[in-house]
Amino acid sequence: TLATLERLHKSMETQPKSFSLEPANGLKVSxxxxxxxxxxxxVWRESQKPCGGILADDMGLGxxxxxxxxxxxxxxxxxxxxEQNESSEEEADSQRRESNATLVITPTSVMGQWENEVKSKITRGALTCMLYHGPARKKTKCLSSYDIxxxxxxxVQREEIDSPLMKLRWKRIIL
Structure with missing residues (x-):
């Protein structure tokens, strides 16, 4: 809507001059x-209202x-x-289960690249990743326990509205 676009524009006026941020522990590469x-x-865009954005770097730039x-x-x-707050409030949503997982939707040809990047660039155990494709589909409770x-x-196109994939409210969705 127009109001959403106006809020987005206003949010962009508050962006920091420098966005560089040191990566978290667990990344094996610089x-x-x-x-x-x-x-x-x-990280900044996810803290804004409305949140989210488009990272549109050229192909091959990581x-x-x-x-x-x-x-x-x-x-x-x-x-x-x-750890600092000892508790966190969760939004209630009667239709979907809350999840801290990120849903990554890719062409079939790129799904393996994502899996390999997680395995090769992240310290073992720092992130959990699963494939939701073909016979590897699991129940909602299992999906919400993964990071990716x-x-x-x-x-996604074939999923029913009551499928495990659609029953979660994802932290973020990456296309």
Missing amino acids: LLPHQTQGLGWT KTLTMISLILYTKQDKEQTE VLTTYAT
């Missing part, structure tokens, strides 16, 4: 300068790694915040 800026920008860094960063930031759920556009 981020390039444009990736640390992308990480900082996405968008997958930047997004994995965002997931790792916000997971660790949430854990630190919960990878699926395809075709799988």
Whole structure:
């Protein structure tokens, strides 16, 4: 709506001059300068109303790694915040279960790349990842226990409204 676009424009006026942000612990590789800026920008955008954004770097510049860094960063930031506050309020939604998981929807040809990036670039155990595709589909409770759920556009298109994938309110959705 027009009001949403106006809020988005107003939010952009408050953006910091520098977005660079050091990645969280658990990342095995160093981020390039444009990736640390992308990480900082996405963390900032997620704190805004309306939240979210589009990371539109050219192909081959490491968008997958930047997004994995965002997931790792916000997971660790949430854990630190919960330790400080000892409790966190959760929004109630009678239709969907709350989840801290990120849903990544990709073409089938790219799903393996995401899985390999998580395995090779993140310290073992820092993030949990599962494929929601074909016979690997699981129940809602299982899906919400992962940090990253990878699926395809075709799988999402075939899902029923009451399927496990649709019963969760995802922390973020990456296309």
